[in-house]
Amino acid sequence: MATSAERGRQVRSRLLQAAAELVAEQGWNAVSTRMVAERAGVAPGLVHYHFASLPALLTEASVQVMEAVVEGAEQGLSQARTAARALELMLADLDRYPGDDPASRLVSEAMLAAGRDEGLRTAMAGLLARFRARLGDRLAAQGVPDPHRTAAVLAAALDGMMLHRTLDPELTSTAVAPVLGRLLQDGTPGTAQEGHP
Amino acid sequence: MATSAERGRQVRSRLLQAAAELVAEQGWNAVSTRMVAERAGVAPGLVHYHFASLPALLTEASVQVMEAVVEGAEQGLSQARTAARALELMLADLDRYPGDDPASRLVSEAMLAAGRDEGLRTAMAGLLARFRARLGDRLAAQGVPDPHRTAAVLAAALDGMMLHRTLDPELTSTAVAPVLGRLLQDGTPGTAQEGHP
DNA sequence: GTTCGCCTTGGGCGACTGCCCAAATCCAGG
DNA sequence: CCTGGATTTGGGCAGTCGCCCAAGGCGAAC
Numbered sequence: 001m002a003t004s005a006e007r008g009r010q011v012r013s014r015l016l017q018a019a020a021e022l023v024a025e026q027g028w029n030a031v032s033t034r035m036v037a038e039r040a041g042v043a044p045g046l047v048h049y050h051f052a053s054l055p056a057l058l059t060e061a062s063v064q065v066m067e068a069v070v071e072g073a074e075q076g077l078s079q080a081r082t083a084a085r086a087l088e089l090m091l092a093d094l095d096r097y098p099g100d101d102p103a104s105r106l107v108s109e110a111m112l113a114a115g116r117d118e119g120l121r122t123a124m125a126g127l128l129a130r131f132r133a134r135l136g137d138r139l140a141a142q143g144v145p146d147p148h149r150t151a152a153v154l155a156a157a158l159d160g161m162m163l164h165r166t167l168d169p170e171l172t173s174t175a176v177a178p179v180l181g182r183l184l185q186d187g188t189p190g191t192a193q194e195g196h197p
Numbered sequence: 198m199a200t201s202a203e204r205g206r207q208v209r210s211r212l213l214q215a216a217a218e219l220v221a222e223q224g225w226n227a228v229s230t231r232m233v234a235e236r237a238g239v240a241p242g243l244v245h246y247h248f249a250s251l252p253a254l255l256t257e258a259s260v261q262v263m264e265a266v267v268e269g270a271e272q273g274l275s276q277a278r279t280a281a282r283a284l285e286l287m288l289a290d291l292d293r294y295p296g297d298d299p300a301s302r303l304v305s306e307a308m309l310a311a312g313r314d315e316g317l318r319t320a321m322a323g324l325l326a327r328f329r330a331r332l333g334d335r336l337a338a339q340g341v342p343d344p345h346r347t348a349a350v351l352a353a354a355l356d357g358m359m360l361h362r363t364l365d366p367e368l369t370s371t372a373v374a375p376v377l378g379r380l381l382q383d384g385t386p387g388t389a390q391e392g393h394p
Numbered sequence: 395g396t397t398c399g400c401c402t403t404g405g406g407c408g409a410c411t412g413c414c415c416a417a418a419t420c421c422a423g424g
Numbered sequence: 425c426c427t428g429g430a431t432t433t434g435g436g437c438a439g440t441c442g443c444c445c446a447a448g449g450c451g452a453a454c
Contacts, residue, residue: 004401029226043403100312112305115297115363125364146376152368153376160357166312167322171349179343179350183379240433
């Protein structure tokens with residue numbers, strides 16, 4: 001049979017998963033220690049044995065999930081041979097995370113909670129920076145102008161569209177693909193980019 | 198002197214303002230009736246005299262603020278004579294709502310709460326649809342291709358950038374302006390679009 | 395068999411929650 | 425003056441909260 005230390009680690013990971021689910025379902029501030037314990041199938045007191053506090057548990061659980069999400073996106077990205085293909089793959093993620101699914105909700109909840117929790121904020125900032133750097137590098141290799149700023153805008157646009165999709169289900173990947181495609185091509189003359197005097 | 202009905206209306210509106218502030222500061226689920234009453238300077242029981250429930254108060258308060266935000270954005274938009282100028286004005290809003298200010302936070306909190314509150318969701322969907330329609334019409338008048346889809350992407354991108362800005366303060370309007378400018382020009386390079394044809 | 399240390403239990407603490415309500419207060423109309 | 429209706433008060437209700445802790449269970453080392 002498993003040693004008690006091994007069982008302990010398993011309980012800890014079950015608590016993390018339960019916490020991630022509940023953050024997505026109920027919202028960051030609506031998750032209680034007893035809820036998490038019940039879903040994980042353990043006694044309430046165990047939460048504060050394995051974690052210093054409830055926010056610490058929620059933070060660790062959320063960061064873990066978001067690392068997996070970013071990992072998945074980066075993996076798809078690394079297979080793209082052209083910028084257009086990379087965009088296509090990112091838009092596929094838009095369908096995979098429609099905005100009202102657990103992963104999308106968790107990311108949004110964490111984004112708001114990050115405004116009130118410094119540790120969470122720095123962790124998320126690191127994740128975002130890493131993803132944007134990778135995307136920017138890929139865009140640069142494909143000759144997209146201003147690649148890293150474009151990457152920043154693309155990442156923000158994707159997040160925003162996931163949010164807006166809750167309010168407008170018609171905001172699908174096929175609907176926005178041609179528009180975003182314009183971001184990837186050279187910006188030639190014509191646009192009246194009105195400068196400041 | 199004021200009649201009791203007039204004082205009542207004033208108390209009601211103070212409760213609404215206090216609720217909006219607290220949603221932004223503490224988060225949707227962290228606002229309590231007693232908090233709101235204290236900030237509004239009234240007795241706790243008054244909350245349930247003027248409002249059916251706490252969610253009803255939060256919803257009405259948030260919708261009221263968001264209506265004002267959209268109103269302001271539309272007003273600026275109506276003064277723009279070119280698509281580039283319209284974009285410029287929208288980016289100015291990006292600086293006005295840096296992501297960690299009360300208005301931005303309230304919008305984000307409401308967006309998440311809308312996923313769990315049907316009334317709030319339909320109210321917000323209406324606001325978003327109205328804004329996108331106005332923006333799309335303006336882009337169409339300036340010859341921007343696929344104007345209404347472009348408007349949808351622009352609106353989402355703006356929201357997303359406000360969110361990301363809390364994680365990366367360098368995501369300023371000047372940094373993203375040239376990238377977003379590419380959204381406004383024709384797919385095939387060379388089509389200038391200055392003023393009316 | 396005994397001891398040791400990690401893991402687990404379940405209840406208890408004071409504080410807080412949304413909502414309710416009898417009683418007090420207020421002012422306009424009679 | 426008094427009455428009537430709207431507004432306001434502050435406490436009470438049953439429930440939940442985060443966190444804590446004495447006590448017990450359990451496998452490994454000796």
